[in-house]
Amino acid sequence: MKLMFLGFIGILMLSTSNNASASPWFCKGLECPKFNLLNKTKDYEVRQYGSLTWVTTSHIGQWKSDILGELLFKNLFSYIEGNNTMKKQLDLAVPLLTKLESAGDRGSIYTMHLLIPRENIDHLPSPLNTNLTFITIPPSTYYIRSFDGVAYDRQYMKVLQELVNAINDTGAYPDDFFYTATYDHPQVKENRHNEVWLLKKEKIP
Numbered sequence: 001m002k003l004m005f006l007g008f009i010g011i012l013m014l015s016t017s018n019n020a021s022a023s024p025w026f027c028k029g030l031e032c033p034k035f036n037l038l039n040k041t042k043d044y045e046v047r048q049y050g051s052l053t054w055v056t057t058s059h060i061g062q063w064k065s066d067i068l069g070e071l072l073f074k075n076l077f078s079y080i081e082g083n084n085t086m087k088k089q090l091d092l093a094v095p096l097l098t099k100l101e102s103a104g105d106r107g108s109i110y111t112m113h114l115l116i117p118r119e120n121i122d123h124l125p126s127p128l129n130t131n132l133t134f135i136t137i138p139p140s141t142y143y144i145r146s147f148d149g150v151a152y153d154r155q156y157m158k159v160l161q162e163l164v165n166a167i168n169d170t171g172a173y174p175d176d177f178f179y180t181a182t183y184d185h186p187q188v189k190e191n192r193h194n195e196v197w198l199l200k201k202e203k204i205p
């Protein structure tokens with residue numbers, strides 16, 4: 001009886017560790033969205049994500065990710081820490097997505113997106129900070145190139161260029177914006193995971 005019981009626990013533990021491995025290692029235990037891996041080359045992955053809801057804030061100007069990023073993140077983080085109409089705390093989910101969009105003479109539109117955990121989507125508290133807005137990105141497919149180490153603007157631009165070269169088809173994605181995705185706190189130095197995303201255009205039949 002005792003042995004059977006132990007065996008049962010063993011099975012339970014196995015199945016939990018299987019569940020944990022269903023989430024990619026780079027999410028490090030935080031909630032992160034599921035995706036279908038449509039293709040994988042040595043240079044990039046093609047991932048299909050479902051509809052995702054984000055709390056976002058934007059800045060227009062020159063791209064200075066380290067300084068600006070900290071400021072924008074503080075505002076978003078304050079929202080999930082309870083600075084909202086319901087004083088509700090939300091779990092931190094990853095990735096932290098930043099959209100870089102060309103704004104002509106004005107520089108770039110820099111929009112930081114913090115993922116809303118699935119369980120909160122239907123009862124979203126409103127932000128107290130009027131500079132925050134919700135965005136739902138419909139199901140989309142992306143070309144994604146990953147890299148490790150600390151990521152500053154320079155690294156993201158380099159990896160973006162590598163991704164563009166590897167895709168080798170300027171018609172495959174819109175060329176006026178891209179995303180950076182990060183999964184780690186800026187102070188984490190070890191075992192970091194960063195990504196550059198280009199939206200995959202749907203083929204017009």
Ligand SMILES: *[C@@H]1O[C@H](CO)[C@@H](O)[C@H](O)[C@H]1NC(C)=O
Pocket residue numbers: 038039040041
């Ligand atoms: C995956 O990508 C390679 C390289 O671009 C391409 O040759 C192949 O057809 C792709 N496979 C699928 C299923 O899209």
Ligand SMILES: *[C@@H]1O[C@H](CO)[C@@H](O)[C@H](O)[C@H]1NC(C)=O
Pocket residue numbers: 075129130131
């Ligand atoms: C909202 O953004 C504007 C322009 O960047 C800024 O001046 C203002 O202080 C921000 N408001 C809050 C509540 O953060």
Ligand SMILES: *[C@@H]1O[C@H](CO)[C@@H](O)[C@H](O)[C@H]1NC(C)=O
Pocket residue numbers: 078083128129130
């Ligand atoms: C909550 O948001 C309001 C409005 O943006 C801001 O004035 C206040 O400083 C925020 N509180 C915290 C603790 O961040």
Ligand SMILES: *[C@@H]1O[C@H](CO)[C@@H](O)[C@H](O)[C@H]1NC(C)=O
Pocket residue numbers: 168
């Ligand atoms: C890129 O595409 C062009 C035209 O489609 C092709 O001629 C060239 O060999 C490709 N380059 C690489 C590195 O695959």
